[in-house]
Amino acid sequence: MNSYDFGAGPADMSKPCLPDRFTPLFHTSSWKGLDARERLRYNQLHALYFNEQLAFFEDGLADRLLAAALRLPLEPALSRRLSDFLAEEERHTDMFRRLNRLYSPALYESEHYRFVKVGAAGRALLDWAASKPALFPLFIWVMLLQEERAVYYSREIIRSGDALEPHFVAAHRLHLADEAGHVRYDEDLIALFWAGASPRLRAVNARLLRWALAEFFNTPKRGTLSVLDELCREFPRLAPEVPGMKREMLALTGDEDYERTLYSRGIVPKAFSLLDQWPELAQLSKVMMGYRPGEAAA
Numbered sequence: 001m002n003s004y005d006f007g008a009g010p011a012d013m014s015k016p017c018l019p020d021r022f023t024p025l026f027h028t029s030s031w032k033g034l035d036a037r038e039r040l041r042y043n044q045l046h047a048l049y050f051n052e053q054l055a056f057f058e059d060g061l062a063d064r065l066l067a068a069a070l071r072l073p074l075e076p077a078l079s080r081r082l083s084d085f086l087a088e089e090e091r092h093t094d095m096f097r098r099l100n101r102l103y104s105p106a107l108y109e110s111e112h113y114r115f116v117k118v119g120a121a122g123r124a125l126l127d128w129a130a131s132k133p134a135l136f137p138l139f140i141w142v143m144l145l146q147e148e149r150a151v152y153y154s155r156e157i158i159r160s161g162d163a164l165e166p167h168f169v170a171a172h173r174l175h176l177a178d179e180a181g182h183v184r185y186d187e188d189l190i191a192l193f194w195a196g197a198s199p200r201l202r203a204v205n206a207r208l209l210r211w212a213l214a215e216f217f218n219t220p221k222r223g224t225l226s227v228l229d230e231l232c233r234e235f236p237r238l239a240p241e242v243p244g245m246k247r248e249m250l251a252l253t254g255d256e257d258y259e260r261t262l263y264s265r266g267i268v269p270k271a272f273s274l275l276d277q278w279p280e281l282a283q284l285s286k287v288m289m290g291y292r293p294g295e296a297a298a
């Protein structure tokens, strides 16, 4: 059984935690203006934010959605798979929170989320909607896209090996061991809730999904910008540069090369091939530039 033990001991602050290409600033010209220490620290802070995002979706979305699915009369084998899925996500949330606290006790002393900020009303709305997968099946696509992307990122982090911080590599190895199975279980949920919805409900959910992807997933906003604020707090010489850095990050919206680093057939092949089966989801290509319905895998 997976013990979710990514190792004790102090974090290795001399190493980055993610490949730089997984951070948005790397894709802007501002990156060239940072010195080696600033680049390293930006990478580390963005990695903490990335872990927060993983924990937020496991805790705020997957947990609610799976608990709701488990209240339905399901065939026993599916019910068992979804119970395991739910239990694993709860352990992942705990693991990523422990990892962030080990890595940066000062930032996570009193809160789980330093960069992901969702107000009480937004959180209540998400909790309510995620608990109703029959009415809001769009969240299953959100989960599938996030989980398959997490699998890709974990593989790339593991592939980078010794170049990255060892606790992060160990945690992503543990996460990967479960997530590949989750991507398969998401298919069960699509069969259950998306295929089971009326064409009219699917059309409404397709529009909501398009909005949600544009607003929360595809482009650098809120959390990514607050990572820069923290970097500036630690390196005050960057203060005059930060507005320009933020402008450049926001301008990545609609940059096809950048968007293809987030979602592409190479990164989320299963999700894209499942999206292809539903004509109402072809419109997602407008907000997810790496998605071209029906395009052959590269």
Ligand SMILES: [Fe+2]
Pocket (backbone or CB within 6 Å): 058, 088, 089, 092, 175, 179
């Ligand atoms: Fe997970």
Ligand SMILES: [Fe+2]
Pocket (backbone or CB within 6 Å): 089, 147, 178, 179, 182
């Ligand atoms: Fe998962």
